[in-house]
Amino acid sequence: MLSYNFKYELKLLLRSRWIQLLSLIVLLLFGFSAFNGKQKVEKRKNIIVKAQEELQESDAEMLKLLDSVQRGMEVSASRWTLPTSPMAVGNYHPRVASMEPQPMAFVSTGQADLFTHFVKPTATGDDFALNFTEMTSPVQLLFGSFDLAFVIVYLLPLLIIAFSYNVLSAEKESGALRLLAAQPISIPSWVMQKLGLRFFWMSVLAIAALILVFLIISIDILAQMNLVIGLLILVLGYMLFWFTLAFLVNLWVGSSAKNAVAMLGLWVLFVLLVPSVLNQLGNTLYPMPSRTLMVNEMREVKAEITKKQDEILDNYLRDHPEYAINDTSQKRSFWHRYMASQQLVKEELEPVVSSFENQLQKQQDWMNKFKWISPAITVQESFNHLAGTSSEDYENYRKQVMAFAKNWREYFVPLLYNNKEFTQKSYATLPKFQYSSASYQLVPVALTLYLISIALFGLGIFSSKRQKTKGILN
Amino acid sequence: MITKTFLKETKELLRDGRVRISLIIVFILLSVAVWVSAQQYQNVNAQYSAAKTAEREVWDNQGEKNPHSAAHYGTYAFKPKYPLSLVDQGVDKYTGTSIFLEAHKRNEAQFSAAADQTGLARFGDLTPDFMLLFIIPLLIVLLGYNGFTKEREMGTLTLLKSQGISQWKWIWGKWMALFFPILLITAILFLVAGILLSNLQDFGVFKWESLFLLFAIYVVYYIIFINLVLLISIKTKKSGISLVASLCVWIIACLAAPKAASNFAENKYPYPTRQEFTANVLKDKKSGLDGHNPWNKEAKLLEEKVLKEYGVDSLSQLPFNYDAYRMQKGEEHQAKIYLKHYNHLKNQYEQQSDVYRDLALLSPYLPTRFLSMAIAQTDYATHWDFADAAEDYRIATQKFLNGNFAKNSEYGNWGYQADAETWKQLPDFDYTPPQLGAILKQNTSNLMVIGLWLLGSFGLLFFIPKNL
Numbered sequence: 001m002l003s004y005n006f007k008y009e010l011k012l013l014l015r016s017r018w019i020q021l022l023s024l025i026v027l028l029l030f031g032f033s034a035f036n037g038k039q040k041v042e043k044r045k046n047i048i049v050k051a052q053e054e055l056q057e058s059d060a061e062m063l064k065l066l067d068s069v070q071r072g073m074e075v076s077a078s079r080w081t082l083p084t085s086p087m088a089v090g091n092y093h094p095r096v097a098s099m100e101p102q103p104m105a106f107v108s109t110g111q112a113d114l115f116t117h118f119v120k121p122t123a124t125g126d127d128f129a130l131n132f133t134e135m136t137s138p139v140q141l142l143f144g145s146f147d148l149a150f151v152i153v154y155l156l157p158l159l160i161i162a163f164s165y166n167v168l169s170a171e172k173e174s175g176a177l178r179l180l181a182a183q184p185i186s187i188p189s190w191v192m193q194k195l196g197l198r199f200f201w202m203s204v205l206a207i208a209a210l211i212l213v214f215l216i217i218s219i220d221i222l223a224q225m226n227l228v229i230g231l232l233i234l235v236l237g238y239m240l241f242w243f244t245l246a247f248l249v250n251l252w253v254g255s256s257a258k259n260a261v262a263m264l265g266l267w268v269l270f271v272l273l274v275p276s277v278l279n280q281l282g283n284t285l286y287p288m289p290s291r292t293l294m295v296n297e298m299r300e301v302k303a304e305i306t307k308k309q310d311e312i313l314d315n316y317l318r319d320h321p322e323y324a325i326n327d328t329s330q331k332r333s334f335w336h337r338y339m340a341s342q343q344l345v346k347e348e349l350e351p352v353v354s355s356f357e358n359q360l361q362k363q364q365d366w367m368n369k370f371k372w373i374s375p376a377i378t379v380q381e382s383f384n385h386l387a388g389t390s391s392e393d394y395e396n397y398r399k400q401v402m403a404f405a406k407n408w409r410e411y412f413v414p415l416l417y418n419n420k421e422f423t424q425k426s427y428a429t430l431p432k433f434q435y436s437s438a439s440y441q442l443v444p445v446a447l448t449l450y451l452i453s454i455a456l457f458g459l460g461i462f463s464s465k466r467q468k469t470k471g472i473l474n
Numbered sequence: 475m476i477t478k479t480f481l482k483e484t485k486e487l488l489r490d491g492r493v494r495i496s497l498i499i500v501f502i503l504l505s506v507a508v509w510v511s512a513q514q515y516q517n518v519n520a521q522y523s524a525a526k527t528a529e530r531e532v533w534d535n536q537g538e539k540n541p542h543s544a545a546h547y548g549t550y551a552f553k554p555k556y557p558l559s560l561v562d563q564g565v566d567k568y569t570g571t572s573i574f575l576e577a578h579k580r581n582e583a584q585f586s587a588a589a590d591q592t593g594l595a596r597f598g599d600l601t602p603d604f605m606l607l608f609i610i611p612l613l614i615v616l617l618g619y620n621g622f623t624k625e626r627e628m629g630t631l632t633l634l635k636s637q638g639i640s641q642w643k644w645i646w647g648k649w650m651a652l653f654f655p656i657l658l659i660t661a662i663l664f665l666v667a668g669i670l671l672s673n674l675q676d677f678g679v680f681k682w683e684s685l686f687l688l689f690a691i692y693v694v695y696y697i698i699f700i701n702l703v704l705l706i707s708i709k710t711k712k713s714g715i716s717l718v719a720s721l722c723v724w725i726i727a728c729l730a731a732p733k734a735a736s737n738f739a740e741n742k743y744p745y746p747t748r749q750e751f752t753a754n755v756l757k758d759k760k761s762g763l764d765g766h767n768p769w770n771k772e773a774k775l776l777e778e779k780v781l782k783e784y785g786v787d788s789l790s791q792l793p794f795n796y797d798a799y800r801m802q803k804g805e806e807h808q809a810k811i812y813l814k815h816y817n818h819l820k821n822q823y824e825q826q827s828d829v830y831r832d833l834a835l836l837s838p839y840l841p842t843r844f845l846s847m848a849i850a851q852t853d854y855a856t857h858w859d860f861a862d863a864a865e866d867y868r869i870a871t872q873k874f875l876n877g878n879f880a881k882n883s884e885y886g887n888w889g890y891q892a893d894a895e896t897w898k899q900l901p902d903f904d905y906t907p908p909q910l911g912a913i914l915k916q917n918t919s920n921l922m923v924i925g926l927w928l929l930g931s932f933g934l935l936f937f938i939p940k941n942l
Contacts, residue, residue, distance in 0.1 A: 032734075036737045039741060043744070047749075051749060110593060111593060111596070114586075114588060116747065116748055116749070117747075118749060119749075131582070131584065132589070133570075133586060133589050134747060134748060135582070135745050135747060136568075136745060137739075137740075137745060137823055138568035138569045138586075138854055138857070139736070139827075139830070139854050140740055140826075141565070141588065142567075142568060143732040143735065143736040144596060144732075144733050145733060145736060146730070146733040146736070146737050154725075155725070155729075155730070158721070158725060162718050165714065165718075166714055255713075256712065256713065256714035257619075257620055257623075257712075257713035257714050257717060259714075260714050260718060261492060261616060264612075264717070264721060268609075268612060272597075272598070272608065272609075273503070275594055275597035275598070276598045276599055276600040276604060277600050278594060279591075279592075279597060279599055280506075280600040282592065283591070284510065288590045288591075290518075290521040290525075291571060291572065291585035291590070292521050292522060292524075292552055292571060292572055292585075293524065295525065295529070295550055295572055295585075296524075296528040296529060296532075299529065299532050299550075300532060303532055303536075360591075360592070363591065363594075364592050367592050367593075367594045376597075377594065377597070380597070381593060384593055390593055391591075391592050
């Protein structure tokens with residue numbers, strides 16, 4: 001029976017031009033969105049490369065200048081920008097702390113349009129002044145990006161709905177169901193086979209289209225085998241979920257139109273409503289403290305501390321006797337006072353800053369707990385992780401940059417307090433930034449998706465057994 | 475005949491369980507959305523006024539200080555929330571809320587809410603605008619998709635034909651039956667919003683006419699959807715197909731077109747990155763007058779010019795502190811540089827807006843979205859307006875401080891300390907957003923596009939169907 005079903009179903013799908021239409025739509029959507037994603041990644045890469053090149057040029061110039069100064073030659077630069085002063089190097093020659101795109105970054109824009117991909121922390125700049133948001137038109141952020149994740153999370157289910165809402169009801173409405181009922185196959189397993197075949201064809205189409213698109217936009221599939229397979233498993237899991245829903249709706253609901261409405265209702269629920277309600281709840285339960293009030297607090301702390309700069313420096317030197325002893329001249333400049341008080345500002349504001357991080361972490365935990373309510377959230381999140389563009393990735397980057405900024409500052413502080421000069425030799429020992437991406441376990445997420453689908457499917461089979469007594473033809 | 479059709483359809487809708495449930499769901503969600511937004515609005519505004527007063531206090535109580543130190547110390551401009559953001563939050567979530575105003579530098583607005591949220595926020599919030607722009611059109615699709623197909627499917631079409639009903643009267647009846655519940659929901663929502671807003675303490679700029687206009691725009695948006703959904707229902711033979719087709723229209727209009735438009739706009743007219751922007755500004759700054767660096771080429775030229783103008787041969791003979799004067803000139807020069815670069819940014823944004831406008835012909839969602847944000851004063855243009863006002867205030871502040879410095883001290887006296895009372899003389903930053911008339915003038919093209927959609931969809935509905 002399966003082979004008959006398979007043969008006729010395929011013939012039917014081909015003759016009704018469903019397969020042809022679907023392939024075209026899927027290919028177009030995947031192609032357009034992947035192309036968009038690729039373009040964004042290229043832009044991001046170019047920006048980082050350019051920044052690195054600029055840094056190399058300015059470093060070369062700095063070294064030349066250092067050389068001249070050390071040889072006692074006359075130089076044309078302003079006194080306070082001379083790289084012999086450690087603070088000048090720390091401030092005017094910052095390193096590029098960049099976040100290179102992951103190999104699959106084109107899959108999902110995620111938060112990539114919101115955050116910047118490189119910053120240059122300086123020795124005296126405070127960490128609050130480091131702006132991690134990108135200069136993007138807010139309209140663009142509001143509308144979002146037409147990326148592969150959007151096509152798969154939002155549009156693919158709709159294609160599945162259009163492809164499967166009337167599998168049983170159309171037979172009923174055209175009167176073919178009576179003929180079918182005379183065949184030696186139970187209706188639920190017939191619906192299952194029919195949907196299974198559609199799932200099969202849809203999967204073939206999706207995989208072929210994805211691979212084709214990857215080839216066209218020249219993604220190195222072999223090198224990224226694991227990631228590509230992870231992506232495909234996830235896509236299939238998500239499709240299976242929607243086909244399972246279609247199976248249930250076909251069994252439980254009645255006419256084609258009613259089926260379509262029910263499926264759409266589920267789509268709206270999972271893709272639009274659950275995410276926005278969860279987000280709202282997360283925000284209400286763990287509200288972010290006010291940034292405007294944070295600004296106030298920061299200002300007050302700074303005002304307080306500026307007034308007592310001399311005292312602070314004394315205290316600082318008391319805490320760090322190594323700086324006081326080594327320096328014979330005891331020369332103290334603006335920078336000495338500034339760095340000492342900056343340290344204090346940081347300490348005082350630590351609780352305020354971490355309150356934001358804590359709330360964000362709580363919201364994130366809340367989302368991780370409830371994301372299973374909607375596979376759309378699960379899949380979108382997984383795509384973001386796969387692409388390295390999730391909130392966590394940017395949080396991770398931010399933390400790494402902060403740690404680097406601290407290193408950078410601490411590199412110069414001893415030089416400053418010991419009144420030592422920055423030399424050509426020191427250049428090689430300057431701290432460097434290397435972003436290391438967090439790893440993400442995709443398989444458990446995908447497995448859970450399959451489990452959810454299987455559970456739903458079991459529910460359908462179980463209920464259809466009970467329904468049998470009523471008779472399917474009535 | 476129109477009323478009869480209307481009554482019959484309304485009765486049918488009310489008796490349909492699915493319709494009742496979906497109406498109830500929409501109503502509950504809307505109420506929650508309005509309630510949450512109202513809370514948020516009050517919170518944000520309380521924080522805003524607290525921050526504003528506190529910041530002013532910090533500024534006023536700086537004590538004796540050199541005016542230029544005060545300029546570097548700077549002050550903050552905070553962006554208030556406007557009453558109609560209760561209805562449409564627009565891009566507020568993605569724009570910063572505070573701008574640091576300091577010497578030599580124009581800063582971007584900092585701290586957008588979206589940067590402090592999880593990735594979930596990108597799915598959208600449960601706000602009235604989400605309901606108004608996405609869910610109610612979907613409700614229209616749900617209520618109207620089988621308006622005509624059901625007659626065909628139930629076989630009542632032949633009966634109807636024998637009644638001798640004129641086609642347009644019949645369509646009008648159905649149209650009214652679909653329009654009425656939507657109008658009712660929207661009207662209730664706006665009425666509640668209006669009452670809420672007028673009862674809030676210091677609702678400032680809230681005006682009923684803006685709210686009414688917003689209401690009218692949404693009604694037009696819904697009429698367009700009703701027309702399209704009914705048209706599809708007339709032209710298709712099966713309810714299922716009609717539903718899928720209407721849904722396609724909804725997806726293209728509300729989801730796909732805006733996203734695709736944003737990609738097109740970005741590719742065609744890209745923004746520089748923050749780092750690029752800063753680097754470009756820095757490059758221009760270096761080649762121009764530096765207020766702090768007297769050995770700079772431009773600074774030398776200025777020196778000669780001023781000496782000649784006053785007919786003296788040394789800077790100390792000038793009747794004011796030349797250091798402060800040079801700084802003010804440098805400030806003016808830098809302000810010009812910023813203006814140039816921000817104008818470039820604004821230009822890109824305007825070009826991007828044109829892309830959105832062109833694509834609005836594919837999607838009635840786009841002009842509605844832009845109009846709604848504009849009237850609610852939560853759009854990008856309002857944000858620009860605020861940022862520009864803050865910049866003007868920054869320039870004025872610098873002038874005030876440098877003026878004080880120049881007047882009250884002599885050349886070379888960097889140790890000058892202005893009186894502790896000086897800071898109070900600086901006027902407050904007072905910002906009024908663009909008024910309704912100006913907003914409408916700015917958005918004429920959006921109004922035209924939505925008008926075109928209205929007429930076009932009516933035309934299609936009443937002139938195309940002949941083959942029932």
